[in-house]
Amino acid sequence: xxxxxxxxxxxxxxxxxxxxxxxxxxxxxxxxxxxxxxxxxxxxxxxxxxxxxxxxxxxxxxxxxxxxxxxxxxxxxxxxxxxxxxxxxxxxxxxxxxxxxxxxxxxxxxxxxxxxxxxxxxxxxxxxxxxxxxxxxxxxxxxxxxxxxxxxxxxxxxxxxxxxxxxxxxxxxxxxxxxxxxxxxxxxxxxxxxxxxxxxxxxxxxxxxxxxxxxxxxxxxxxxxxxxxxxxxxxxxxxxxxxxxxxxxxxxxxxxxxxxxxxxxxxxxxxxxxxxxxxxxxxxxxxxxxxxxxxxxxxxxxxxxxxxxxxxxxxxxxxxxxxxx
Numbered sequence: 375x376x377x378x379x380x381x382x383x384x385x386x387x388x389x390x391x392x393x394x395x396x397x398x399x400x401x402x403x404x405x406x407x408x409x410x411x412x413x414x415x416x417x418x419x420x421x422x423x424x425x426x427x428x429x430x431x432x433x434x435x436x437x438x439x440x441x442x443x444x445x446x447x448x449x450x451x452x453x454x455x456x457x458x459x460x461x462x463x464x465x466x467x468x469x470x471x472x473x474x475x476x477x478x479x480x481x482x483x484x485x486x487x488x489x490x491x492x493x494x495x496x497x498x499x500x501x502x503x504x505x506x507x508x509x510x511x512x513x514x515x516x517x518x519x520x521x522x523x524x525x526x527x528x529x530x531x532x533x534x535x536x537x538x539x540x541x542x543x544x545x546x547x548x549x550x551x552x553x554x555x556x557x558x559x560x561x562x563x564x565x566x567x568x569x570x571x572x573x574x575x576x577x578x579x580x581x582x583x584x585x586x587x588x589x590x591x592x593x594x595x596x597x598x599x600x601x602x603x604x605x606x607x608x609x610x611x612x613x614x615x616x617x618x619x620x621x622x623x624x625x626x627x628x629x630x631x632x633x634x635x636x637x638x639x640x641x642x643x644x645x646x647x648x649x650x651x652x653x654x655x656x657x658x659x660x661x662x663x664x665x666x667x668x669x670x671x672x673x674x675x676x677x678x679x680x681x682x683x684x685x686x687x688x689x690x691x692x693x694x695x696x697x698x699x
Contacts, residue, residue, distance in 0.1 A: 375473070375527045381675040382470035383528050386482075387535030389463035393456050394512035395543040396426060399567040400444050400456075401505040406563055407437050415440075425550045428455070441501045446493050456508055457493075460486055475522035478515065485511040530611040534670075537608035542663040544568060544591060544601050545656050552653045556584040564591070568599050588652060589645050601659065605637040608666075615674075629669035636662045 403422050407415050419435035428443060435443075447455045454462075464486040467479050488507070496504035516536075523529045547564050554560050561584055565571040574582075574590050577597075594600040598607075609630070616627050636659060648655075 375531075377674060377676050379470045379473045379528065380531050381671075382466040383473065383531040384535040384670065384675075386463050386466045386470070386474075387532040387537075388539040389454075389459045389466065390482075390512055390515050391536045391539040392454060392543070393459035393463070393508055395540070396444060396454075396456050396459065397505040397508040397512075398569060399425070399543075399547065400441065401502065401509075402563055402567045404437055404441065404501060404505075407440075421550055425546045426454075427546075441496075445496075445501060445504060456505075457489055460489065460508070473528045475518065477518045477522045481511065481515050481518055485515075527615060530614050531674075534608050534611045534615070537604045537611070538663055538666060540599060540604040541601050541608070542660065544599060544604070545659045545663070548588065548591060548652070549656050549660075551584075552656070554584065558584070561587045570597060570599060573597055585646075585649055588648050592648065592655075593640060593643070593645065602637065602640045605633060605640065609633040609637055627669070627673060629666045629673065632662050632666050632669065 399422065403418060407413055407418060415436045416434045419440040420430050422440065423430045423435075423443065426444060431439075431443070433439070443455065445456045448457060448461075460482070464482045467474055467482045471479060485508075492504045492507050496502075519529070519532060523532070547567055551558075551560055551564055561582065562571065565574050565587060568591065570591065574587065577590065577594070578586050590597065590600065592601045595602060597603060612627070612630050612633060616630055639655075643655075
């Protein structure tokens with residue numbers, strides 16, 4: 375496969391996942407701000423921007439200005455808005471038409487062209503319909519990819535990108551809660567942002583505490599948005615791409631080694647000590663996502679990576695307006 379096509383498919387997977395996850399997170403945060411008057415809108419907005427890697431502005435933030443930055447802005451400073459992500463996914467699909475299905479192209483192209491009208495309606499009626507639209511279109515894209523693409527190298531690059539982005543976004547969510555009390559309602563917000571609330575309640579029979587939430591989001595073998603599940607999925611698809619699984623010395627590719635190391639560290643960690651080492655472990659996982667992206671760019675795309683989270687390995691934190699920038 376041509377390097378440019380492999381790169382395009384990889385970034386299609388990442389950008390669609392980024393748009394989906396950002397829409398989920400923003401939707402939950404906006405509901406929290408609108409329903410709970412005790413939550414400071416400016417503080418909560420700045421925390422979300424830090425989670426997403428978007429530079430916060432100097433002025434005070436509210437529900438509407440937060441939505442403008444995270445959902446509608448173009449070329450968001452330091453990060454990637456929902457519109458940015460969908461635009462980038464569509465541009466990558468346009469450059470790789472020969473290796474994607476017409477259904478996938480039509481899905482991304484139609485979504486892109488529907489955004490302006492959806493944005494105008496959201497500014498009149500509220501952002502929920504816009505965010506739900508993005509989530510539905512991302513689900514449609516995933517279904518079309520699964521049902522219309524051969525399980526060849528192109529498909530593996532797309533799934534690899536999606537899995538790495540999912541690891542990074544889940545880690546960012548968990549980093550935003552480091553330091554919260556074990557009984558904080560913010561842990562419920564985290565589960566809902568990841569689409570994990572109902573599954574968590576069924577798994578733990580309704581018992582909710584910080585330790586179990588962290589355990590579920592990091593280590594669960596069955597939930598598709600857990601860090602372990604996504605790492606294992608990324609590792610499996612990379613193994614299929616490397617095609618030297620019979621090597622007597624183990625992993626020979628740098629990205630393969632990094633993913634295997636991160637997965638094995640989670641696989642054999644003692645669940646009871648997760649909270650004690652959480653911040654360092656999450657920062658390490660962010661660095662792994664960044665390093666894997668760089669290794670893939672060098673090995674398969676033959677260029678230095680041109681898009682990366684600028685704050686990988688750093689803990690998202692609240693900052694005052696004096697510290698912004």
